Amino acid sequence: MSARRAFCPADPWLILDGMDAHPLDPLTAAELVAGRDVLVAEGLVGETTRFPAVLPEEPAKSAVAVDRRIRFTLLDTATGRAGDAVVSVTKRELVSWEELGEGQPAFMFEEYDLAQQITKASEGWQAAMARRGLTDRIEHAFCAPLAPGYFPRDDEHGRVIRSLTFLRDDEHDSPWARPVEGLIVHIDLTERRVLRIEDEGDVPVPAEHGRYWDVPARTTLKPIEITQPEGPSFTVNGAEVVWEGWRLRVGFNAREGLTLHEVSFQDRSVLYRASVPEMVVPYGDIAPGRFWISYFDAGEYLLGKNANNLRLGCDCLGVIHYFPAFLADDHGRPVEIPQAICLHEEDHGIFWKHTDLAGHPEVRRSRRLVISSIVTVGNYDYGFYWYLYLDGTIELEAKATGVVFAGGGIPGEQQPHATEIAPGLFAPVHQHLFCARLDVAIDGERNSVHEVDVVGVPTGPDNPHGNAFTWQNTLLSKESEAIRLADPAKARVWEIRSADRTNRLGIPTAYQLVPRPSATLMAQPESSVHARATFATKHLWATPYRADERYPAGDRPNAHSGGAGLPAWTAADRDLTDTDVVLWHVFGLTHVPRPEDWPVMPVDRAGFMLRPYGFSDRNPALDLPSGGHCHT
Structure with missing residues (x-):
């Protein structure tokens, strides 16, 4: 007979220095702070360390004692080295640390901005825009950061992203309506440089904007009201429904x-x-x-x-x-x-x-x-x-x-x-x-x-x-x-x-x-x-x-x-x-x-x-x- 944890609505809740948590609950803010503090104390977090993924490490079905754990994926943005650290926030200790093998951690929000900055600072990209007569559109251009798939080249290794360019009238304009066709920028995020630029063809940029929010609203629809005067039929206790x-x-x-x-x-x-x-x-x-x-x-x-x-x-x-x-x-x-x-x-x-x-x-x-x-x-x-x-x-x-x-x-x-x-x-x-x-x-x-x-x-x-x-x-x-x-x-x-x-x-x-x-x-x-x-x-x-x-x-x-x-x-x-x-x-x-x-x-x-x-x-x-x- 397996030791899977039985379904039990009355499972005891864990009290962890004021952090209430069922073993399968989402992470709390206090747990995230506690887990990061452990990594700092272990010397795993430096000035260039980033966290591409932070996920709950759910307990095994055979677990009897409750141990709330978090898996932190760490990336050194200066070197590209990455690893997984598992931290017990119940015991306030590092459980394991392992450097990553094949594959890269997920992209981070700050890398989206970084990719655009590197692209726009590139003389090659600026020259490609000028060749197309688009120099006056550079300020509000959107350089989309896109996962590169897997097509290895000699000049591509580690943390690479691609960027495609779209024109906008201003920073609030739709960023997807006016593609600059054939302009592809390949970026090394670790070295913070453009690896190469492809500039294929001279297709004109579409003229129409994509602003879907500017359309006047129709006035013929009458309101539909959904009410439950006695309240809903469900009950919620923490994360339990x-x-x-x-x-x-x-x-x-x-x-x-x-x-x-x-x-x-x-x-x-x-x-x-x-x-x-x-x-x-x-x-x-x-x-x-x-x-x-x-x-x-x-x-x-x-x-x-x-x-x-x-x-x-x-x-x-x-x-x-x-x-x-x-x-x-x-x-x-x-x-x-x-x-x-x-x-x-x-x-x-x-x-x-x-x-x-x-x-x-x-x-x-x-x-x-x-x-x-x-x-x-x-x-x-x-x-x-x-x-x-x-x-x-x-x-x-x-x-x-x-x-x-x-x-x-x-x-x-x-x-x-x-x-x-x-x-x-x-x-x-x-x-x-x-x-x-x-x-x-x-x-x-x-x-x-x-x-x-x-x-x-x-x-x-x-x-x-x-x-x-x-x-x-x-x-x-x-x-x-x-x-x-x-x-x-x-x-x-x-x-x-x-x-x-x-x-x-x-x-x-x-x-x-x-x-x-x-x-x-x-x-x-x-x-x-x-x-x-x-x-x-x-x-x-x-x-x-x-x-x-x-x-x-x-x-x-x-x-x-x-x-x-x-x-x-x-x-x-x-x-x-x-x-x-x-x-x-x-x-x-x-x-x-x-x-x-x-x-x-x-x-x-x-x-x-x-x-x-x-x-x-x-x-x-x-x-x-x-x-x-x-x-x-």
Whole structure:
């Protein structure tokens, strides 16, 4: 029997010199300060030391004693040397220190400014702007700092970033509307110098601005008011949330952003942990300024560190509870996002209804609990919405919006890899591929994964009239068998079954992972991004739980050659039967931009459901009140 920590709402809280913390809670400001103080005392922090990532080191499932730990990634900006330090803030001591191997830490906010300063100070960049007749536009030009992918050259090593240039009328203008096509600056951040400049072609800069906030508002929409006179149905105690049979803990960290922990329904475990630990945004354009773009928004930029402070009535509507988040800045000091996570209820239409033969209708309305966070990474904005439903269903929806990334071209020309969305402005085809990590615990930790397909039966003795179809069940007993693609034509789902509990019909209690149709990585197998984002080539991976297997592209995808994460772990082909299983589900958007996406993109949605299948003995929401909404 494993020593996984049991789901226990009454887990004792830790009191640490005035710092109250459950073992799975987000970091507090006091803990960040205490951890940094330990590193200073150990001589690991100097004048040029920076903190690209500061993350909670969550306790192992087997942990009995509570020890709150923080993993600090340290970077010496003068030398480029980097390492990971684990600090126990409970014991006020350094637990470990290790220099980093392949790959770079995530980029820091101060490096964005540094890249622009180096670019604008470069005589080569100034000459390229002058050659194009743009000298008078230099003051307000925006030099975007962009992750370089992995295309090693003799003059590139260590901490390298690329910069593309966009024109603005002033510092408040949209920075994405007027690209200076073909001008690429390669920068060494450690040596603080330009490595080289590419200046390809003489495409005119698009003339139109991208100011989407200047449009007069329509006056025809009437207000919609959402009220709950008696307050919300949920209760919050610290990071713990209880709502209509659900109990869970809400977490947040600088890399993943929003996380869920110890999720149970009707006092039975469903998920130990759920998050979106990585996403990759590969571009399909071969132009010099874009072929290398394949952003890892969690591993290279840190999703949580880029989280928005949410606003009532705009980002969230209704009766809201906000959770704050404390993150470390580039110097390792705490910064608060006061309203990083939004919690609220919302109506969700009809839950169930039937009109009997006498004409009497019974109807109940659905509602769902929404736990959400929004991040802005450069030009794109991503909303992550976890929905909990009254029947035990869990849904994750990722919403992509913001401003599409575009280059310049000749107005009216046809490009094979980009669409014209405004005169002379071409947005490349690209993808947004998310990977959810689901540490499932369906009625305990001993679970197995089955693939269930609906298939037709050939006409014959078993199908004499040709109408029959059935389902096929396949046990995915080891890692090599659980690397799978979705198949909407077969209504394919993946079913996670308990080894320890059955329902009243004698079948194992289960949940189904229900994918939405979405493409996988479109890049070719020999491409750099295919090696670095192999996780995105399949819709499903499954692994046995390991505490150090957290990120599907590996710990440090920035400037990494590839092969880390899921492809490396699953090469061991470990057993998955009746064990502590982690599912990795890839889903997302493949975007062929359209004029309607400019100058700001309407929300595009992707996601999946975790749906109970025999987890309950019957509809668990039969007792919902009618609510007094029905009128004749």
